[in-house]
Amino acid sequence: MNREDDSVAWPLLTRREALIGAGLGVGTAMFHLHLEPAAAQPSAGPSVRFDDQVGVSFTTNGRELDAVVDPRTSLLDHLREAQGLFGTKKGCDHGQCGACTVHLDGERVAACLTPVVQCAGRTVETVESLERDGELHVMQQAFIDHDALQCGYCTPGQIMAAIACVREGHAGSRDEIREYMSGNLCRCGAYENIVSAIEAARSKMEA
Amino acid sequence: MANFPNIERVDARAKVTGAPIYGADRTTPLHALLAVSTVTKGRLAAIDTARARAVPGIRLVATHEDLADLTSPGFLLSGGYGFQSFAPMLSDAIVHRGQPIALLVADTLEAAAEAASLVEAAYVEVPFSSKINSTGATIIPQAQSPLPQQIFRDTIAGDAAGAFGAAATTVDVTFHNPPQHQNPIELVATVAEWDGDDLTIHEGTQNSGALKFGIARMFGIEPDRVTVISPQVGGGFGQKNSLQMQTALVAWAARRLGAPVKMVVPRSQLFGNASFRPESRHRVRLGADAEGRLTAALYDVDAQSSRHDLFPLDYTNPAARLYGIPNFQGFQRIVQTDVQTPGYMRAPFEHMATFALDTAVDEMAAALGRDPVEYRMALDTDRDPVTGLPFSSRFLNACLSRGAEMFGWTGRNPEPRSMRAADGQLVGMGVGCGCYKAATAPAAASLRLDADGRVSVAVGVHEMGQGIRTALANAVAARLGVHPSAVSAVIGDTRGVPQHTTAGSWGTATAVPAVVEAADKLLEELGPDPLAAMARRGLESYETRIERRAPGQPEEPARALHVGRPAPWGPVYGEFVGFSYIAHFAEVLVEPSTCRIRVPRIVSVVDCGQVVSPRTAESQVKGGVVWGIGAALREATEVDERYGGFLNTDIAEYVIPVNADIGRNEVAFINEPDPRISASGVKGLGEVVMTGVAAAIANATWHATGRRLRDLPIRPEHLL
Numbered sequence: 020m021n022r023e024d025d026s027v028a029w030p031l032l033t034r035r036e037a038l039i040g041a042g043l044g045v046g047t048a049m050f051h052l053h054l055e056p057a058a059a060q061p062s063a064g065p066s067v068r069f070d071d072q073v074g075v076s077f078t079t080n081g082r083e084l085d086a087v088v089d090p091r092t093s094l095l096d097h098l099r100e101a102q103g104l105f106g107t108k109k110g111c112d113h114g115q116c117g118a119c120t121v122h123l124d125g126e127r128v129a130a131c132l133t134p135v136v137q138c139a140g141r142t143v144e145t146v147e148s149l150e151r152d153g154e155l156h157v158m159q160q161a162f163i164d165h166d167a168l169q170c171g172y173c174t175p176g177q178i179m180a181a182i183a184c185v186r187e188g189h190a191g192s193r194d195e196i197r198e199y200m201s202g203n204l205c206r207c208g209a210y211e212n213i214v215s216a217i218e219a220a221r222s223k224m225e226a
Numbered sequence: 227m228a229n230f231p232n233i234e235r236v237d238a239r240a241k242v243t244g245a246p247i248y249g250a251d252r253t254t255p256l257h258a259l260l261a262v263s264t265v266t267k268g269r270l271a272a273i274d275t276a277r278a279r280a281v282p283g284i285r286l287v288a289t290h291e292d293l294a295d296l297t298s299p300g301f302l303l304s305g306g307y308g309f310q311s312f313a314p315m316l317s318d319a320i321v322h323r324g325q326p327i328a329l330l331v332a333d334t335l336e337a338a339a340e341a342a343s344l345v346e347a348a349y350v351e352v353p354f355s356s357k358i359n360s361t362g363a364t365i366i367p368q369a370q371s372p373l374p375q376q377i378f379r380d381t382i383a384g385d386a387a388g389a390f391g392a393a394a395t396t397v398d399v400t401f402h403n404p405p406q407h408q409n410p411i412e413l414v415a416t417v418a419e420w421d422g423d424d425l426t427i428h429e430g431t432q433n434s435g436a437l438k439f440g441i442a443r444m445f446g447i448e449p450d451r452v453t454v455i456s457p458q459v460g461g462g463f464g465q466k467n468s469l470q471m472q473t474a475l476v477a478w479a480a481r482r483l484g485a486p487v488k489m490v491v492p493r494s495q496l497f498g499n500a501s502f503r504p505e506s507r508h509r510v511r512l513g514a515d516a517e518g519r520l521t522a523a524l525y526d527v528d529a530q531s532s533r534h535d536l537f538p539l540d541y542t543n544p545a546a547r548l549y550g551i552p553n554f555q556g557f558q559r560i561v562q563t564d565v566q567t568p569g570y571m572r573a574p575f576e577h578m579a580t581f582a583l584d585t586a587v588d589e590m591a592a593a594l595g596r597d598p599v600e601y602r603m604a605l606d607t608d609r610d611p612v613t614g615l616p617f618s619s620r621f622l623n624a625c626l627s628r629g630a631e632m633f634g635w636t637g638r639n640p641e642p643r644s645m646r647a648a649d650g651q652l653v654g655m656g657v658g659c660g661c662y663k664a665a666t667a668p669a670a671a672s673l674r675l676d677a678d679g680r681v682s683v684a685v686g687v688h689e690m691g692q693g694i695r696t697a698l699a700n701a702v703a704a705r706l707g708v709h710p711s712a713v714s715a716v717i718g719d720t721r722g723v724p725q726h727t728t729a730g731s732w733g734t735a736t737a738v739p740a741v742v743e744a745a746d747k748l749l750e751e752l753g754p755d756p757l758a759a760m761a762r763r764g765l766e767s768y769e770t771r772i773e774r775r776a777p778g779q780p781e782e783p784a785r786a787l788h789v790g791r792p793a794p795w796g797p798v799y800g801e802f803v804g805f806s807y808i809a810h811f812a813e814v815l816v817e818p819s820t821c822r823i824r825v826p827r828i829v830s831v832v833d834c835g836q837v838v839s840p841r842t843a844e845s846q847v848k849g850g851v852v853w854g855i856g857a858a859l860r861e862a863t864e865v866d867e868r869y870g871g872f873l874n875t876d877i878a879e880y881v882i883p884v885n886a887d888i889g890r891n892e893v894a895f896i897n898e899p900d901p902r903i904s905a906s907g908v909k910g911l912g913e914v915v916m917t918g919v920a921a922a923i924a925n926a927t928w929h930a931t932g933r934r935l936r937d938l939p940i941r942p943e944h945l946l
Contacts, residue, residue: 092336100253107244110411113493163238163242166234168235169691170412201886209848211889
């Protein structure tokens with residue numbers, strides 16, 4: 020595959036596809052095309068290296084950030100390991116459990132499937148953004164009031180998904196909430212209380 | 227005893243705000259991952275790490291050739307601390323698929339992952355057995371095994387074979403359960419940091435004491451050198467109740483590199499490298515006399531273990547305590563296969579034991595034309611059929627009668643396939659009962675009261691979502707007359723008091739009486755108004771410390787608490803026998819053409835003794851019911867018979883219940899304190915809640931369809 024071919028698909032790539040590309044020895048070139056490398060690396064010919072650092076600017080929880088990242092880094096690992104925002108959790112790293120749910124330009128995404136370079140120029144909001152001046156978001160308070168959590172590990176992802184679920188208009192009934200919250204696994208089995216919390220928070224969010 | 231107030235979960239705010247409370251929630255300069263074996267049995271012939279070592283940012287690549295200075299921690303059930311006796315990377319031996327063969331540490335997670343993918347290994351392979359019916363699996367009757375027979379003997383009461391032979395009506399049925407994995411959402415993870423000769427481990431664990439002493443054994447260092455900190459566990463369910471395979475490897479790398487190292491074990495590796503519920507098969511034979519009274523039960527179990535450990539079986543004990551069956555004969559066999567050692571997964575034996583026994587009882591009731599609820603209630607007993615001792619308390623019939631009323635059991639047409647929903651779906655209604663031993667463990671507790679009214683307790687227990695922090699706060703607050711928010715707890719932390727493993731539903735019954743005793747001691751020493759007494763004496767704070775054993779527990783076994791070894795006691799306490807009980811009523815809907823089974827509604831009534839934290843207890847029941855639904859209808863780890871190990875090693879293909887699978891669960895508590903277990907009256911809740919759910923669903927599925935399905939999980943294809 021040559022450089023021209025590489026340039027086409029990038030914006031649609033998932034992290035998984037990017038990593039598969041890496042395994043096949045293709046892919047780095049596209050980062051050079053679309054993003055300025057922080058440190059220029061000599062072209063390695065057909066043997067492509069993935070350790071080129073790239074610069075990426077985006078906003079996290081209202082804070083603008085110029086980051087230099089390994090292009091393979093997921094938004095999840097970047098938030099946790101580089102930004103120290105540990106509220107976003109790793110439960111599978113495969114987009115299966117929803118524990119890493121954050122908002123990207125206001126929409127819920129799995130941070131583990133989102134390459135951080137894909138966030139360039141965009142806005143990321145994590146669970147840490149919800150509390151304002153010591154006041155919890157109504158969804159957070161509803162989770163407390165309905166005991167919609169046990170071990171708490173999936174909870175930040177549940178809450179970020181729940182807020183998006185209401186904003187999307189997918190919280191019209193208990194059945195609809197159950198359907199649209201089924202991407203967020205809770206092994207402790209707090210599901211019934213999660214639905215009750217979202218029902219209660221919905222009316223307050225819409226008020 | 228007055229009922230405890232329904233307070234909010236004390237750590238809920240930290241959990242909804244994403245506070246960094248779990249083991250891996252800290253920044254480290256180094257990240258570790260493992261390369262694992264792709265074969266099941268044999269030895270490493272060669273391992274090539276050259277390409278891994280060439281990855282930019284890689285700091286360490288280690289194999290068994292580097293790690294030989296470590297020692298096995300031993301198996302938790304055989305005098306040690308590990309989830310299995312086999313410690314990886316100490317030799318070239320390969321004993322199960324997925325075991326670690328190389329440790330990679332790098333500046334970044336991405337570099338560690340790249341390096342792990344570049345490790346190449348060649349193996350000498352030998353034949354293996356992966357299932358309990360595979361060629362080469364070794365069957366060992368537990369009664370003839372080297373396991374200590376005073377603990378692990380088969381359960382026998384009366385003459386079951388004789389009574390079965392004389393029975394007027396018999397049932398003879400077999401059941402099967404595949405391997406299953408706990409899959410807490412928090413991945414197993416370790417952060418290890420050395421300060422000179424002192425090691426600190428941050429890891430979500432149900433057993434910080436075992437980590438402390440197990441790591442000390444592996445490194446040959448004094449246990450005082452090891453601190454383990456685990457204030458919150460992101461779900462355990464039994465998988466985190468002992469020393470995991472990666473902890474020592476991470477600590478070893480941190481020492482070698484002189485810097486903190488973090489490892490978050492990928493989900494796929496946990497399927498092959500941590501404990502799981504073993505495959506098992508069960509045969510139940512029941513005999514009833516001419517009046518329909520159950521006179522005999524014979525219960526045979528085969529369950530999987532590894533080649534290197536005998537995972538002891540305890541299916542027959544709970545089965546014998548569910549109903550008053552005078553003649554009972556248990557027979558358990560351990561089947562050794564080539565896997566990592568299986569272990570405890572929520573209601574480890576009791577889920578399948580109660581599924582098998584209670585389903586067989588349901589079949590007997592049907593054979594006799596008796597109502598399933600009425601028939602179960604006729605099997606009640608106030609004495610343990612095995613020992614003849616009284617039960618400390620037993621309110622199973624109260625659970626059944628209250629549950630039947632809440633559920634609307636009288637509206638059930640007893641005829642199978644007789645009920646339909648408005649949309650044409652088959653409706654089934656079933657009942658299932660469960661029990662779980664009321665065990666307790668020794669505990670030390672300290673309690674400090676500060677002049678500002680704040681209370682800090684330290685006790686040996688771990689918070690993993692069950693709500694123990696809330697129960698401790700509620701219990702201490704009630705005793706000292708302070709607000710629960712004034713009470714904080716140092717738990718899951720070896721810097722406080724000795725830490726016992728939190729498992730087997732003994733957490734609350736162990737930790738709550740301990741902190742209450744410490745509070746009572748403080749009141750005894752300072753009088754009924756301790757703050758006033760402290761002010762008079764000019765004290766800024768006052769601290770008490772107590773240590774207690776389980777009821778009737780001798781000193782010697784209780785000492786295990788101080789070396790990180792398990793020391794639970796019960797359910798046979800010398801003068802009485804303690805069990806928690808539960809009755810579940812399930813409604814299922816079966817779509818007639820696709821045979822899709824849904825569970826819109828379950829009613830659960832629990833006899834767990836005193837409820838100390840009403841809100842978290844109710845949540846725990848609901849969670850246990852979700853587990854029962856998963857076990858009955860969804861969860862199976864598929865075995866790879868060609869290459870060994872497991873196939874569906876992620877949580878998209880290992881199917882656990884999602885929100886859309888779960889309907890309404892109405893919960894009630896009998897809430898009768900059991901004063902013989904402890905003054906706090908607690909029997910235990912976290913495990914009994916799962917027992918009986920699968921039976922209720924299977925019995926409801928029979929009522930809906932007329933089909934008895936005895937292999938779990940029950941799936942649409944079994945009904946087609």
